[in-house]
Amino acid sequence: MNNFIFNAYTEMLFGKGQIERLPEVLKRYGKSVLLTYGGGSIKRNGIYNKVKELLKDFNVVELSGIEPNPRIETVRHGVELSRENKVDVILAVGGGSTIDCSKVIAAAHYYEKDAWDIVTTPSKIDKVLPIVTVLTMAATGSEMNKNAVISNMKTKEKLGTASTKMIPKASFLDPEYTYSVPKIQTAAGCADIMSHIFEAYFNKTKDAFVQDRFAEGLLETCIKYCPIALKEPENYEARANIMWASSMALNGLLGSGKGGAWTCHPIEHELSAFYDITHGIGLAILTPRWMRYILSEKTVNKFVDYGINVWNLKLEEDKFELARKAIDKTEEFFKMCGIPMTLSELQIDNTNFEEMARAAVIHGNLNEAYVALNKDDVYKILEMCI
Amino acid sequence: MNNFIFNAYTEMLFGKGQIERLPEVLKRYGKSVLLTYGGGSIKRNGIYNKVKELLKDFNVVELSGIEPNPRIETVRHGVELSRENKVDVILAVGGGSTIDCSKVIAAAHYYEKDAWDIVTTPSKIDKVLPIVTVLTMAATGSEMNKNAVISNMKTKEKLGTASTKMIPKASFLDPEYTYSVPKIQTAAGCADIMSHIFEAYFNKTKDAFVQDRFAEGLLETCIKYCPIALKEPENYEARANIMWASSMALNGLLGSGKGGAWTCHPIEHELSAFYDITHGIGLAILTPRWMRYILSEKTVNKFVDYGINVWNLKLEEDKFELARKAIDKTEEFFKMCGIPMTLSELQIDNTNFEEMARAAVIHGNLNEAYVALNKDDVYKILEMCI
Known part of the structure; x- marks a missing residue:
């Protein structure tokens, strides 16, 4: 067996109704939340409304429309939003794409130059905003790991980046949220x-x-x-x-x-x-x-x-x-x-x-x-x- | 499947020679270390000397002689030492007994009344000193969990207590350290x-x-x-x-x-x-x-x-x-x-x-x-x- 360092520090809140603990978990990090999600399926299945209701005491700014293969342009847009609104924590509601995109926004928030740099060169990742996730699709494991994959359609590149600092602080896993997948x-x-x-x-x-x-x-x-x-x-x-x-x-x-x-x-x-x-x-x-x-x-x-x-x-x-x-x-x-x-x-x-x-x-x-x-x-x- | 919260946030440093990272890990928590261990096997197999050498830039106070079924008296003695020496972090070098005892010392450090209370009533555990472990025997899993078992020979009780706050921050697992078990x-x-x-x-x-x-x-x-x-x-x-x-x-x-x-x-x-x-x-x-x-x-x-x-x-x-x-x-x-x-x-x-x-x-x-x-x-x- 090779030497290794194992560190999967995410608090995993698993099961029906665990989402009720969302405010209690988020408020550990602050009041200003960037809520990120994808193409709107969470609006159809009611998860969006539930989350918004739980966030009523928070200042929320939204980034919607994250692509299935999330683009670097979306990351850049997210960083603008998070900086303008002095965001304390990112709440990613979705599958791997939404979470991956949110991770790189969280890292790029504190990175002065272009976000694509930290995709190509993960060692440039330093400080990272805390990330909390609500998982709506089982696939990538992004809810409990350090990885993110971002696409750059201009250069025809889809690259992975990683940092233990990007591991989500907490993830909500309600199997019922995947019923409509x-x-x-x-x-x-x-x-x-x-x-x-x-x-x-x-x-x-x-x-x-x-x-x-x-x-x-x-x-x-x-x-x-x-x-x-x-x-x-x-x-x-x-x-x-x-x-x-x-x-x-x-x-x-x-x-x-x-x-x-x-x-x-x-x-x-x-x-x-x-x-x-x-x-x-x-x-x-x-x-x-x-x-x-x-x-x-x-x-x-x-x-x-x-x-x-x-x-x-x-x-x-x-x-x-x-x-x-x-x-x-x-x-x-x-x-x-x-x-x-x-x-x-x-x-x-x-x-x-x-x-x-x-x-x-x-x-x-x-x-x-x-x-x-x-x-x-x-x-x-x-x-x-x- | 029942609802659950999974949280095993210990950083696990696994393999030969990982111990070299001990100073870098410990200094995250401070300079004053309570070094705890058992009956002296770590002196015979060289682990004690190795650890002491790595701790040369720290202020170290020692608690030795932790019993295979650790006693509440030993916990009380450890708390005296940790308070007197304004300890920042406990370094437990040993197996489950040493780690369990160290956990309860870490919790009792901040508890005003008698340490046996937090064994019988885990809900009384509030603030806990950070714990780092160097594992020398594979058995109890205490290096990556919230549990501790303490014996009270007077009342003939051996009871388990638990708190997520007692989960070690980091654990060093070198399989070679178990060769002499x-x-x-x-x-x-x-x-x-x-x-x-x-x-x-x-x-x-x-x-x-x-x-x-x-x-x-x-x-x-x-x-x-x-x-x-x-x-x-x-x-x-x-x-x-x-x-x-x-x-x-x-x-x-x-x-x-x-x-x-x-x-x-x-x-x-x-x-x-x-x-x-x-x-x-x-x-x-x-x-x-x-x-x-x-x-x-x-x-x-x-x-x-x-x-x-x-x-x-x-x-x-x-x-x-x-x-x-x-x-x-x-x-x-x-x-x-x-x-x-x-x-x-x-x-x-x-x-x-x-x-x-x-x-x-x-x-x-x-x-x-x-x-x-x-x-x-x-x-x-x-x-x-x-």
Whole structure:
């Protein structure tokens, strides 16, 4: 196990009605709140009204319309608002996009130059406004971690930044708030959770036993409960387990003690930087192809563990046979959840593959991945997705 | 899943050589340090010298000789020292006993009346000195949680107290620091970890899927690595996984979303309040007997999960047969680790069972346990242990 520092200090307020504690939590930080949210679904499902009612004793300024792949322009606009209104705390109500955008606003609030700098150079993050979140979609784990991903459509870049100072102080997780998440977003969210787990699970470090068992447990959670949530959107047990799995999948637990770079995420970041597709869908399409591409004598034992411990397969035959079955199961699962599983279905062809592959290797540091990939490897994986 | 608040905000610095960061971490809180430790093993294995060297720029006052079942008298003495020396931060170097004792000193430092009050009445805990720990034994999880257990030999009470304010700010976990833990303490530590997991796992809440899979993964970790650590005390992989499992077993992850009272811990607290035995050994003796006592039509399915997911048993026969096999496996495992598995071996007979059983039911609130137990039930379980 590698050395690590684990620090996931967010206070997680989980369950029905926990939102009533929002004023008590917010007032620890001050009176002036920047309320951030996305495209208005929180107005349709009543969460906006509930939050506004709870904020009646606070000074509230709003930033709405945060994009599914949040743009640097929106961050800049948020910083103007937070500075003009001398904001004490940012309240992000939404999914990963809203929270990510809010994190970078919180950090850029105290940064004198352009906000894009702290995306490209996380070490420039110093002081950060406190962030509180109300989660409305289970996917990215942003509610309990230090990460944020921001897109710059002008430079065609979608980059991750991180700082422990950006970890939310408190997050409200009411599974009922995810009842109205559309089927495709529920499925894409689970694919994102599963991809976070895969990125940590398929790793060169062999002796992080605790982390690997946790990873398998979280994969089993998604596999069990995603189909239930799709069939019965108001199944509390399913929504609760998915929501909790989402936070656990990317709060540092699974990656602690492991090194190296991620793979599918940086490749997908190029896909959505070029085509603005849903992150989880891009990940679902890439994952089984990447798995098939890297399956080898060196990696097969890990896929055997995956097949046995997650998919309950039996090792009755060839190791490679079992590994391939586990990968097929993964692809079938995403398909069964209603995710379009080819890039063609998203009207994406190979026009930009060359440029995307080059960028993914650089931005994602893919020579440090579980199986090192160069530009040609990424190109081939993208071709397998068509 | 029940509502819950999860908050395990300790910064965990894990791995070889992390101790070098001790001065940088401590100075966040001040210059005046109360250094607490136990019976002197840290002097024999060099940890004491290392820590003292790192503390050369701090004002250090020492409290040594903290007992394996820390006494309220020691807490009172620690409070005198911390007040006299205007201590800013407590540095606990040791296992659960040293950390527990330090937590109550940290809380009692600001409490005007007698320290025993805040053990019996946790709500009296208000302000608490910051606590930093250097862990030297994997067992109680105290390095990452709000709990402390203190003994009062005069009143024959061993009681738990808790406050989120007592959660350590930072904990240093170097698996090498556990190389010199004697075999019997290594085994007893693993039994304590496993008991924490069982207390959360065998619970009335049925839909906490994430938590149950985590629990099984941690049980597998102990079962895999305890025998390795006993055979090869300097096996880093084994010590690292046990150490991390220990923190994960009782930082709130497994109990979140579940209600009810624990069972074996409160019964064991009576055993060690009366006989001052090693906590983990008492737990190992009690656990399989308690399991056999509560096995019924109502609980058998949980034991089936346990047998299949933890012990890799196959459901080829009767459910009860499988459950009994899983319980036998548990008892055989503790025996194989060298733990004396009867109270007779510890020279304990039934003299005080009546009084202990009565006290356990009251202190442990055992009518709220997974399977509610009354005084007679506890008496019978204790008799099964002779």
